[in-house]
Amino acid sequence: MFEVFGVPSQALFGQLLLGLINGSFYALLSLGLAVIFGMLNIINFTHGAQYMMGAFAAFLLLRHVGIGYWPALIIVPIIVGATGVVIERLFLKRIQNLDHLYGLILTFGLALIIEGLFRNYYGSSGQPYGVPESLQGGRNLGFMFLPNYRAWVIAFSLLVCLCTWFAIERTRLGSYLRAATENPALVRAFGINVPRMVTLTYGFGVGLAGLAGVMAAPIYNVSPQMGSDLIIVVFAVVVIGGMGSIMGAIVTGFTLGIVEGLTKVFFPEASNTVIFMIMIIVLLLRPAGLFGRSA
Amino acid sequence: MRLTAILTFAAAAVFGTAAHAQVNVKIGVLNDMSSLYADISGPGSVTAAKMAVEDFNPAAHGMKVEIVGADHQNKPDVGSNIARQWFDVDHVDVIVDVPTSSVALAVSDVAREKNKVFLISGAASSDLTGPKCTPNNVHWTYDTWMLAHGTGTALVKTGGDTWFFLTADYAFGHALERDTTAVVQAAGGKVLGAVKHPLNTQDFSSFLLQAQASKAKVIGLANAGGDTINSIKQGAEFGITAGGQQFAGLLVFVTDVNALGLKTAQGLVLTETWYWDMNDANRAWTKRWQAENAGKLPSMVVAGVYAETLHYLKAVAALKSAADGKAVVNQMKALPTDDPLFGKGYIRADGRKIHPAYLFQVKKPEESKYPGDDYILRATIPAEEAFRPIKDGNCPMVTN
Numbered sequence: 001m002f003e004v005f006g007v008p009s010q011a012l013f014g015q016l017l018l019g020l021i022n023g024s025f026y027a028l029l030s031l032g033l034a035v036i037f038g039m040l041n042i043i044n045f046t047h048g049a050q051y052m053m054g055a056f057a058a059f060l061l062l063r064h065v066g067i068g069y070w071p072a073l074i075i076v077p078i079i080v081g082a083t084g085v086v087i088e089r090l091f092l093k094r095i096q097n098l099d100h101l102y103g104l105i106l107t108f109g110l111a112l113i114i115e116g117l118f119r120n121y122y123g124s125s126g127q128p129y130g131v132p133e134s135l136q137g138g139r140n141l142g143f144m145f146l147p148n149y150r151a152w153v154i155a156f157s158l159l160v161c162l163c164t165w166f167a168i169e170r171t172r173l174g175s176y177l178r179a180a181t182e183n184p185a186l187v188r189a190f191g192i193n194v195p196r197m198v199t200l201t202y203g204f205g206v207g208l209a210g211l212a213g214v215m216a217a218p219i220y221n222v223s224p225q226m227g228s229d230l231i232i233v234v235f236a237v238v239v240i241g242g243m244g245s246i247m248g249a250i251v252t253g254f255t256l257g258i259v260e261g262l263t264k265v266f267f268p269e270a271s272n273t274v275i276f277m278i279m280i281i282v283l284l285l286r287p288a289g290l291f292g293r294s295a
Numbered sequence: 296m297r298l299t300a301i302l303t304f305a306a307a308a309v310f311g312t313a314a315h316a317q318v319n320v321k322i323g324v325l326n327d328m329s330s331l332y333a334d335i336s337g338p339g340s341v342t343a344a345k346m347a348v349e350d351f352n353p354a355a356h357g358m359k360v361e362i363v364g365a366d367h368q369n370k371p372d373v374g375s376n377i378a379r380q381w382f383d384v385d386h387v388d389v390i391v392d393v394p395t396s397s398v399a400l401a402v403s404d405v406a407r408e409k410n411k412v413f414l415i416s417g418a419a420s421s422d423l424t425g426p427k428c429t430p431n432n433v434h435w436t437y438d439t440w441m442l443a444h445g446t447g448t449a450l451v452k453t454g455g456d457t458w459f460f461l462t463a464d465y466a467f468g469h470a471l472e473r474d475t476t477a478v479v480q481a482a483g484g485k486v487l488g489a490v491k492h493p494l495n496t497q498d499f500s501s502f503l504l505q506a507q508a509s510k511a512k513v514i515g516l517a518n519a520g521g522d523t524i525n526s527i528k529q530g531a532e533f534g535i536t537a538g539g540q541q542f543a544g545l546l547v548f549v550t551d552v553n554a555l556g557l558k559t560a561q562g563l564v565l566t567e568t569w570y571w572d573m574n575d576a577n578r579a580w581t582k583r584w585q586a587e588n589a590g591k592l593p594s595m596v597v598a599g600v601y602a603e604t605l606h607y608l609k610a611v612a613a614l615k616s617a618a619d620g621k622a623v624v625n626q627m628k629a630l631p632t633d634d635p636l637f638g639k640g641y642i643r644a645d646g647r648k649i650h651p652a653y654l655f656q657v658k659k660p661e662e663s664k665y666p667g668d669d670y671i672l673r674a675t676i677p678a679e680e681a682f683r684p685i686k687d688g689n690c691p692m693v694t695n
Contacts, residue, residue: 011504145533
C-alpha cells in the first residue's frame, strides 16, 4: 500500500477503474458523433437528446410493454436510429450543401424541442430503472467494490467501439463510406447509392447514442436533461480527439474518462471543467485535435 | 380650448380616483423550470401562487393581482438579471420561491436595493435569516439549520456518530454541511471527511468510493434534487447500505422519493415541514393543485409558495399598498399567519417563519397503499424548537 500525492494507492486504482467506466460512455457517444461528423460533416447537437431518448425508450419498454434490459439493448438502438433516419430525411438533407453552422443550429433546435417535450410529459426528477437481475451485485476486488453492471459497461462499450472502428476502417462497406465523404460525385458515378448511405450512417450514429442511453439507464438518472448534461463534455472529447477520427474519439473518450476520474480524487471541485481545460490546451497546440487530420 | 381643459381635468379626476382606489400587485415566481430542481418547484409553484390569489379573492379587497413566472436556470447572474428587469421595468412588486441558495442570495440583494419584497420558499441556506438577513426577506418553508437539527439529531441519536459528507459545491451545500457538522459535533460525533461535487453531477461513483473508504457510519448527502437521487441510486449499486453504511438524505422531497422508487428509498429518514397526505386539508389542496399538474405531487416548497403568497396579499390589503417593500414585510411580521396548509404561526423579526417540522421515514414498498403514499411520520418537532434561536443567527437587524 503506497501513497500517491497523499492518496492511498487503493483509492487511486478504484478511481482509475471508475474513470474507465465513465470513459466508456464518453467513447460510445463521441464515436457516434465522430462517425456522423467524419462521414457526413454534420455537427449533430441532437446527440444528447437521442441518448436521452434511448434511455427513455428502455424505461418505456419496461414499464408499458414489459420488455427488459437485454432485448432493449437491440430494440432501442433500432428505434432511436429510425428516428434519426426520419430526421435526416426530413431536415438534414435539405441543408447538406450549406455551411456546417446551419446543421449545428438545426440539430440544437431539435435537441431543445425533444428535451422540452419529454420534460413536459415526465418532469425533471427522473424515472426509476433498475439494474438487470443477472448483472446485480458485484465483486470485491480488494481495492474497491466493483458492481458487475459497471464491469459489463466497460466490456460491452469496448466491444462496440472496436467493431465500429473495424467496420469503418477495414471493411468494404466502410471504404465506400469513407470514399463517399471525400468525393461523393465520383462514388455515385460508380453506381453506389450515396444519399442512402448517408441516411443509414446518420441512423447508425444515432443508434449508437441510443445504445449508450440504454446502458446508462440502470445507473444514471433517466431524466430529460441527462443528455444535455453529457453532450457538452462529449463534444469536447470529439474536438480533442480530432473531429474526423474514429480511433481518436475512442481513445480520447477512455483517456479523458480516466483523467476526469483522477481529478475527482485530487481536486473534485474541478472535475466538471478539467476536460475543457484540456480542450483549450489541445486546440492551442494542435488545432486539428490529437488524432485529427488537418483539413 | 377652455372646454377641453375642463373636460380633461374632469376625466383625470374620475380615472385618477378610480386608479387610486384599486391596488395593483404583480407577483413574480422565479425558480428552476427546466433542470434538476424543476419538479420540486418549477411550474408547480406558479400553480400554487395562482391558487393563493384565487383563495384571497383580490376583487373583494379592491385589488388586482397579476402573476408572472421565469426560469433562473440555477444561475445567480441570470436570476439577478431577471429580478432587476422585473423590479425596474415590469413593475413586479414581489419575487416568490427561488430555489438554489446562490440565486436566492443574489436576488435578496436586489430586492433590498429596490425596496421590494422577497418571499423565499425553495432556497435553503440559513444565512438568509442569519448574516445575510434583510428587512425585505421572508424565509418560509425550511432552512438548512432545521434540516440539520431534524435529520442530523435523529440519526446521531440512533448511533450514527461518524459522518462523511457529499456536498454540492455551492452556497446551499456548504451551509447544509456546516450546520449538520455543528449538530454532529455537538452531539459528540465526528466528521471523518467531506468531498465537494459540482452542482448537477451525473456520476457519483468516484465520490461514493471515497465515502466508502472513509468507513463512516453515516454518509451525509448535502445536496438536493437530481444530485440526491443520483447519489442514492448509485449508492445502492455500490453496496453502500449492504456494507453497513447509512445514507442521510439531508434534503429530500417527496418528488425525489417517487423518482427513486420505494424499493431504493425505503428506510430513508428525512425532515419536511409539509406532506401532502398528512391531513384532509392537505389532501384536498393537493387535488386542486393536481388539476394543473397531473400525475405530479406537490413538494413542501410549492405549499410554502401558496402560504406565503396568501399572507403577503393579506398584508398588502391591510396596508392598501404594495409599494414599500419594508413596510409590507413589517406588516407580514405583525400579522399572525393562518392558512389551510401550515396552520397558525408567525414570522420572526429576522424574517424566519416559524412552524413545526416533521421527521418522516420512507415506507417499504409493501407498506404503500397508493401512489404517493410514501411517508410514515416518526416525530413532530414543535415550532419553537424547529428553527435556530434568533439570538444565534447573527442577523444584523436583530443584534443592533
